[in-house]
Amino acid sequence: MALETISCPLGCQGPDDFVVQGHDRQHGLPGEFTVVRCRTCGLARTSPRPTPESMGDYYPDDYGPYVGTRISADAAAQTGLKARALAAAKTLFDTKAHSLPDLPVGRMLEFGCASGNFLKLMADRSWDVEGVEFSPEAAEAARALGFPVEIGALEGIxxxxxxxxLVVGWMVVEHLHDPVGGLRKLARWTKPGGQLAVSVPDSGAAEARLFGKRWYALQLPNHLFHFDASSITKVMAASGWRVTRIQRHRTMSNLIASAGYWLEDKGWLRVGKALKDFPERGGRIGALALFPVSYVMASLNQTGRMTVWAERIGE
Ligand SMILES: [Zn+2]
Known part of the structure; x- marks a missing residue:
């Protein structure tokens, strides 16, 4: 596997601080990886990291986001008061902060659209949708739903x-080798005044420091950048976007799975495994049961995941 060392993509010349060293806990693939933080701008990055060419080794076919994103049959269209009540409930229980503000219907691109769940959701709301997806299998699943999806890395499209x-990307930007280049490209494709919504892990949460190399959202080496509210705002500004809003996700998944890693390392293998599988297996009941805690933690900016809204700068 080929590794490369990179400097801060914001062009800073200053030194870096060591943050943490860890390995691939998701698939158990070999290698030790280091996260450093630029002392000038505060942006953390994995370096050295796998080159774009060798990165595919770290995305096995059973990579979580590629599978398990099947569409659940949506209830028939609701109208009137019931529709408004449903919409309000959906916004409140929107654990991933994917609820869109009141935007006029238009054309949307989702980069990293996986098997097309969100494309379907937006198409059902009359949006004209398109996708970009790195995994051919996932892209084919989205195409089978009838959506135009281009296969490949953002860099080559x-x-x-x-x-x-509107352009959206859920948990994608932290995987990009060149986030500034990628976000600039998305800005060019977006109409003046158009909107961007991306979700990324939030390394500004206390859980990231508390768990260190066992922080679930670290996901080495797949996560090449480790943003917090301040550094994502700088990356956006350097890429043609003005951040307008940051919402923390209402979920305890990171904290629970990180505790699972910690217990595993202490030799509590069974309970550790149960906890670390929570983000993928906890399901709707688990999320609802924890919702009051999640809500409070999100309002304290402590859930370790965020959705960032931005507006295209310039003409
Ligand atoms: Zn920097």
Whole structure:
């Protein structure tokens, strides 16, 4: 496996601080990886890291986001008061903060659209949707739903300028080798005044420091950048986007799974495994049971995941 060392993508010249060293806990693949933080701008990055060419080794076919994103049959369209009540409940219990503000319907691009769940959701709301997806299997699943999905890495894809009203990417930016280049490209494809919504782990939460190399959202070496509210705002500004809002996700998944890693390392293998599987197996009941705690933790910016809204800068 080929590794590369990179400097701060914001062009800082200053030294870096060591943050943490860890290995691939998700798939158990070999290698030790280091996270450093730029002392000038505060952006943390995995370095050295796998090169773009060798990165595929770290995305096995059973990689979580590629599977298990099946569509659940949506209830028939609701109208009137019931629809408004349903919409309000959906916003309240929107654990991933994917609820969209009141945007006029338009054209949307989702980068990293996996098997098309969110494309379907937005198409059902009359949006004209398109996707970009790295995994051919996931892209085929989204295409089977009838959506135009281009297969490949964002780096290799070109679209017409000023094409979209909205661009979204859920838990994708931290996987990009060149987030500034990628986000600049997305800004060019977006119409003036268009919106961007991305979710990323939030390393500004206390849980990241508390668990260190056992922090679930570290996900080495797949996560190449480790943002907090301040550093993602700087990366956005350098890429043509002005951040307008940051919402923390209402979920305890990171904290529970991190505790699972910790217990595993202490030799409590069974309970450790049960906890670390929570993000993928905890399900709706688990999320609802923990919702009051999640709500409070999110309002304290302590859930370790965030959705960042931005507006395209310039003409
Ligand atoms: Zn920097």
């Amino acid at each position: 070109e679209k017409a300028e000023n094409s979209y009203d």
